[in-house]
């Protein structure tokens with residue numbers, strides 16, 4: 029081997045080839061040490077250790093500067109990852125390498141660039157390189173391309189400023205080997221970093237799925253959208269509006285009395301949207317005190333308040349890319365209305381006790397039984413938030429405004445409870461059905477469902493007897509009076525139920541109502557009244 033001799037102080041003595049056996053052995057040992065060091069180096073230490081190794085090499089071999097860089101991509105520039113130099117010489121700055129197109133193109137193409145006595149060896153087009161050497165005083169340089177798996181990933185360069193020097197073949201071979209050891213270590217650290225990033229992403233997804241599952245466990249199981257059937261023209265109009273808005277991302281505001289089925293409709297909207305494969309996240313704004321509802325909606329950082337032992341994602345984060353259902357939005361405290369408004373405007377918020385801004389993309393469905401315009405007038409609800417929510421309002425009718433659906437819903441609940449309780453019911457007695465049709469239902473569908481459940485528990489035989497337990501005429505104070513047509517529909521329906529939907533003949537509905545059967549039929553058609561189970565009136 030014929031590398032330059034190096035004295036104990038690290039100075040280059042000559043380009044001579046008469047190197048002692050001990051020196052050669054010492055160099056081989058240095059290369060062996062470096063190879064061993066890089067064999068299983070933790071990823072985060074690779075660059076620092078390469079810098080340390082370059083310092084040892086320039087000391088040992090008497091160069092003035094040594095730099096290691098990586099091509100950003102196949103055709104891209106080189107990025108200097110580390111560079112060390114003797115005192116008085118500037119290391120090559122980290123970051124993008126100097127603009128030396130001829131030099132770096134040769135390296136990127138996999139060619140060695142051996143320049144023992146600059147400016148000798150530069151072709152005519154290497155003007156930038158010649159100027160660079162004049163400026164910096166570079167006298168001699170060796171550039172070695174470094175390959176990993178056949179691809180040139182970077183280069184290592186050794187430079188001399190104090191004097192020109194030879195680059196013997198066997199020295200180049202050894203420097204190339206050590207350069208490739210560095211390159212391998214770097215590639216491995218990159219793979220480890222990619223793996224760590226992939227693992228972090230898997231952990232993030234896992235946490236998010238776990239949070240979703242925890243939410244679903246806690247909120248009861250995910251209900252698939254039920255088929256909503258109705259005989260009521262009013263409710264069918266609602267279903268039509270719902271089908272129109274569901275596939276859009278528009279905010280929907282469901283308005284209606286308690287128990288009218290707003291949550292059921294929110295489920296249906298989500299179920300008809302492209303987001304149905306993700307769970308719809310729900311929050312009841314009236315269920316928690318203001319201090320907790322903020323953390324529930326927006327999440328909290330660990331230690332945000334006493335008892336916040338761990339970081340927790342809020343419902344907005346859980347609903348990212350899906351739908352959030354804000355039930356009883358009219359009860360949201362004023363201070364949180366401002367924060368909600370900001371999320372609706374630009375999708376941004378901070379967790380409680382946090383400073384990092386979180387960005388989400390959430391489709392919102394809100395519901396309330398409160399008169400929001402009145403709440404705005406009273407200063408209890410922000411006007412700007414009301415307009416943000418009121419993009420697509422749907423007024424859900426009270427049950428007494430859709431009496432045609434009372435038998436339908438009653439039978440739906442009977443069937444469901446029959447199955448779960450194992451009690452087959454074949455009839456609902458006539459009196460009970462009439463009572464159902466006459467009731468004002470202040471608690472709406474929920475009340476009807478509860479009534480049927482109670483009756484099912486008490487009933488023994490195949491016929492269900494219902495007891496409403498309150499005077500049917502006692503309409504709730506808030507109930508709307510209803511139109512003349514509503515009353516006509518309810519009355520005809522009641523008689524039809526009493527006659528088992530028999531229109532003609534003595535004791536038939538037409539006779540009882542004092543109408544001709546054909547008149548009754550056309551009126552039924554106009555009012556959208558059809559016998560349950562038939563498609564025609």
Ligand SMILES: Nc1ncnc2c1ncn2[C@@H]1O[C@H](COP(=O)(O)OP(=O)(O)OP(=O)(O)O)[C@@H](O)[C@H]1O
Nearest residue numbers: 256285286287288289290291292293397473474477
């Ligand atoms: N179309 C329907 N079919 C079957 N069940 C229904 C229907 N509509 C409502 N329900 C039932 O009635 C009950 C009340 O419905 P829901 O919770 O959706 O009403 P809400 O308007 O959201 O009530 P609140 O304003 O009190 O939150 C629930 O048990 C629901 O399953």
